Each structure stands twice: as C-alpha cells, then as structure tokens.
Amino acid sequence: MMKREDQIKSLTKKLVQRRRELLELLDGELSELHNSDDAVAGDLADAAVELDYATVNSTLAEAESDELAAIQAALLRVKEGAYGRCVDCSKNIPIDRLRKVPFADKCVLCQEAKESLQDSIRLSNNAPQANPRRSRSTSSRT
Numbered sequence: 227m228m229k230r231e232d233q234i235k236s237l238t239k240k241l242v243q244r245r246r247e248l249l250e251l252l253d254g255e256l257s258e259l260h261n262s263d264d265a266v267a268g269d270l271a272d273a274a275v276e277l278d279y280a281t282v283n284s285t286l287a288e289a290e291s292d293e294l295a296a297i298q299a300a301l302l303r304v305k306e307g308a309y310g311r312c313v314d315c316s317k318n319i320p321i322d323r324l325r326k327v328p329f330a331d332k333c334v335l336c337q338e339a340k341e342s343l344q345d346s347i348r349l350s351n352n353a354p355q356a357n358p359r360r361s362r363s364t365s366s367r368t
C-alpha cells in the first residue's frame with residue numbers, strides 16, 4: 227500500500243492536470259494564464275489572478291467554474307501543507323474520499339453537515355433550482 231503522503235502527491239498531480247484542462251477552456255479569454263503549468267509552483271500567482279477568474283466565471287458553465295475554484299483552493303492547501311485535512315474539524319480526510327473528490331476540503335461528516343445546512347437555506351428561499359448540469363442540458367432541448 228502506498229503511503230498517504232505519496233497518494234496525496236499523485237492526487238495533487240491529478241488536480242494540477244484537471245486545472246489545466248479547465249484553464250484550457252478559459253484559454254480563449256485569458257490566454258496568458260495557461261503557462262503556469264509548473265505544478266504547485268505557480269499557485270500564489272494563480273491566486274492573485276483569481277479575481278480575473280471571477281469575471282470570466284460568468285461566461286463559463288457554472289459547474290466548471292465551481293470546480294476550478296475548488297481546485298484552486300485545494301492547490302493552495304497543498305502549498306500550505308493543509309491538503310487532505312478537513313478544514314472544519316482538521317481530521318485527515320480518508321484517501322478513498324480524496325480519490326473520488328480530490329479537491330474535497332472537508333471530511334464526509336462536515337461536508338454532510340454543510341450540505342444539509344445549504345439544503346435548508348435553499349428550501350427556505352423556496353427556489354426551485356435544479357442541479358446546474360441538469361438544467362443546462364434540459365434548456366438546450368427546448
């Protein structure tokens with residue numbers, strides 16, 4: 227079995243790779259940003275341009291921009307040595323969970339707590355909002 231440390235390294239590579247894919251989607255709009263493919267090294271600079279992402283986000287599919295933001299945050303945690311630890315209860319997040327959701331910043335328990343909170347907020351707002359992915363595909367059909 228691989229050491230947790232090594233598994234986290236390979237997960238970090240996946241995150242960097244996935245971020246590059248997402249950035250390529252943005253490439254037409256922010257052409258100069260994609261050069262910082264040097265793993266974690268460029269991430270402080272990337273954080274500095276995160277404000278630019280925010281302006282581009284409106285033109286991106288919601289799911290993709292959310293994922294990019296989550297990946298950026300995860301890579302910052304890698305840099306700080308906090309990656310793989312729950313931001314709420316600071317326990318180690320199980321590798322199995324990180325494999326499924328490499329940018330997870332919370333353990334399952336804290337994530338569920340947060341989601342049920344969001345659910346109750348959504349319910350109280352009474353907004354019949356579907357999953358963004360789903361609403362995108364249905365809207366193109368009609």
Ligand SMILES: [Zn+2]
Pocket residue numbers: 312313314315316317332333334335336337
């Ligand atoms: Zn937790």
